[in-house]
Amino acid sequence: MSTYMMSMKTCVSALLASTVPALADPGSNGNDTFGHMMWGGAHGWWGGLGMILFWGLIIAVAVFVFRMLTSNRVGETRDAIDILKERYARGEIDEDEFQRRKQQLQG
Incomplete structure (x- = not known):
């Protein structure tokens, strides 16, 4: 409940x-x-x-x-780079994938 x-x-x-x-x-x-x-x-x-x-x-x-x-959703914005860093830190993606996606996001 x-x-x-x-x-x-x-x-x-x-x-x-x-x-x-x-x-x-x-x-x-x-x-x-x-x-x-x-x-x-x-x-x-x-x-x-x-x-x-x-x-x-x-x-x-x-x-x-x-x-x-008082909701956590109010004003909560996450940058795509931060999400990518979190996925890399959790081990969901390897270093090559991290670097490739980071380059795509940065320009």
């Missing part, structure tokens, strides 16, 4: 876990006209679902932006 999926599952789990106290106790202000946001008032369950979706979207966008900004 990718790190991204694990972090998304963690965010969603934390978001859902944070709504449990509101669901468990509808509350009362003395005249029973209004409880917590998810139980009383005009929004009912739709308001709670909308809140979960809203914060889930905010967290998902934040995670996506953070991963894009």
Whole structure:
């Protein structure tokens, strides 16, 4: 499982876990006209679902932006000569092949 999926599952789990106290106790202000946001008032369950979706979207966008900004691919450019040197160092090509390709790349 990718790190991204694990972090998304963690965010969603934390978001859902944070709504449990509101669901468990509808509350009362003395005249029973209004409880917590998810139980009383005009929004009912739709308001709670909308809140979960809203914060889930905010967290998902934040995670996506953070991963894009910290990705190794950002700004990573490798020169062809560097790749050729790495292949030679690993033993994938011999010295003659290295010299021939190096000359082709240089002009």
